[in-house]
Amino acid sequence: MRANLYLPHPIYIDSGEGATLTDIDGNTYIDTCMGFGVCVLGHRHPEIAAAISRISGSGWHFGIHSEEQLPLAQLLQDAIPCAERLLFCNSGSEATGYAMRAARAFTGKEKIGIFDGYWHGMHDYCMVAPTAVDSRERPSGVEISTGIPKAIRDLIVPLPYRNPSAFDIIRANKDELAMVIIEPVQHSNPQREAGAYLKSLLEVCRECNVLFALDEMVTGFRLAYGGGQEYFGITPDFATLGKACGGGLPIGVIAGREDFMRMFLPKPGEQGVFTGGTFTGNPLSMAAGTAAVRYYSEHPEIYARMAAEGDRLTASFNDFAARHNMAVQMSNVGSMFHIYFQSGPVRSSFDIDEKPMERARQAFLMHALNLGVLISGANRYYLSAAHSREVVDRMIDVFQESLALVREDGLF
Ligand SMILES: Cc1ncc(COP(=O)(O)O)c(C=O)c1O
Incomplete structure (x- = not known):
């Protein structure tokens, strides 16, 4: 193995x-692993266990929608500051992958800005990492896996974390840059002074007409009930979440502003941004997530x-x-x-x-x-x-x- x-x-x-x-x-x-940050309430929390048992009595995978999705969607919408609308998927990697696709569709631009020290999942667009081999101020991108098409490198704009020269790189690439994605706190390098940098980054993205995304996979329901957005007082165009939202079962979430999220809901005759998968919104993840998020909301202490x-x-x-x-x-x-x-x-x-x-x-x-x-x-x-x-x-x-x-x- x-x-x-x-x-x-x-x-x-x-x-x-x-x-x-x-x-x-x-x-x-x-x-200290806690399911890679998922188990905010510890292992086998009784209220999540009860929700899982309840679902096991009525069937746990239908493909067709079930009512289990609604209570979780409502809880998440109330909790996540940027969540005018939200979408479920099965993992964090799916969430960031869909978000990147939607950002391209929304802006008509193709490049994605990613910071050194990031982790946004396992798909190809997250397999080119900024490296300081040539310069710390202007990092270059290097593949972190074999099997990644060379073309991906051209679609990633590597950015230096907590370094103002990232702002110049964004300005220089603004006509091709669809979005910049950043974790409110990098789980590979948790530093508290990130707030001022995030705020400046948001301003530069606004100035350049580049979407600003927070990847709250780890920070969501962990740093605070409203995640890094509440902790730092910053509202992105959209956020990607997962982990703690599913109470220990697989889940991914994209939550964001109405006009951006509309990309996932095409009008009749429009092509729209494709999402969907066999296990999306499955009753087990939804019920475990509802039990967990309800508990977080009732126990903010x-x-x-x-x-x-x-x-x-x-x-x-x-x-x-x-x-x-x-x-x-x-x-x-x-x-x-x-x-x-x-x-x-x-x-x-x-x-x-x-x-x-x-x-x-x-x-x-x-x-x-x-x-x-x-x-x-x-x-x-x-x-x-x-x-x-x-x-x-x-x-x-x-x-x-x-x-x-x-x-x-x-x-x-
Ligand atoms: C910040 C961040 N984004 C995305 C992901 C990918 O999530 P998943 O492993 O559920 O695909 C992770 C996983 O650790 C993560 O920490």
Whole structure:
């Protein structure tokens, strides 16, 4: 079996409960993967489990629409600031793919602006990444997979993250640029000072008649109930969502301004933007999503609590590393966090270079695993509402013990 994430030791999960996972050998770990950010309420939340059981009593896949879609659509429309209209699909990658197609149709332009450090999914238009090999100010695009047609490179405008020179690149390409897409907080590099940059970026996009899209796949229902839009007070032309919206089942969502979303709803005789797939809007995802989003709406206090625990975990980690002069740091925005085995400020992905400390990083993951915290090596970590103060206290202890063991290994 090919794994698409690094684990310090091969592990196969048997079950999940709250903040923990249990593997097939019976070991229980505090989880930091949380289904790649999906499980904001922890594993096997009782209200989501009840919704899934209810659907299992009436059939879970029809293809034809069911009434399960409506309550989720209404909840999402109320929660997401830019959601004048919305569309369901099955994954985040589908959502960004459809959004790019619709942006081309809406603007009549073909290029898409993408920042370094991004992740917007697995389709071809997301497989050309900005690289600083030639210049940090004017990155070039490089394929991150084999099998990507050369023509894709010409359709991507690589942009440097949190760097004002991105604004000049957008201005220079405005006649060909359909949209710019950005995560409100990059899950590969969570930095809190992103707000002012996002606002300037939105203004430049407006000035250049380029659609501004927020990819809220991770930040939606995680940073705040209204996602990064609420957190930073910024409303994009449209947003792509998924993950937490589906309560743990596959889902993708595009939510946006009425005139843009009309592209998906052609008038009779118009061709329109095609979307659709076998599992779109399936009752299981809709019911699990409704239960989850309803819970978020009824318990907005989870966001302040998750953020406080994320801040506490990060502060204690960084304090310990500084006191012991270790070249490692943690960065978080709310419940999203990342551990970098390097010192010095990390502004964008171009500053991340963990190769020199790779052995230390792997040893840290292994020690933490032995001490009962599963860190996936995917460099994207999450707390959930089920990570209580006691659980985070244990994580703090395990991280400190693990760092001390890395020092004993002679790897710092
Ligand atoms: C910001 C962002 N966009 C898009 C995606 C793609 O979503 P999916 O894996 O559901 O296709 C992800 C997945 O991690 C993501 O984090």
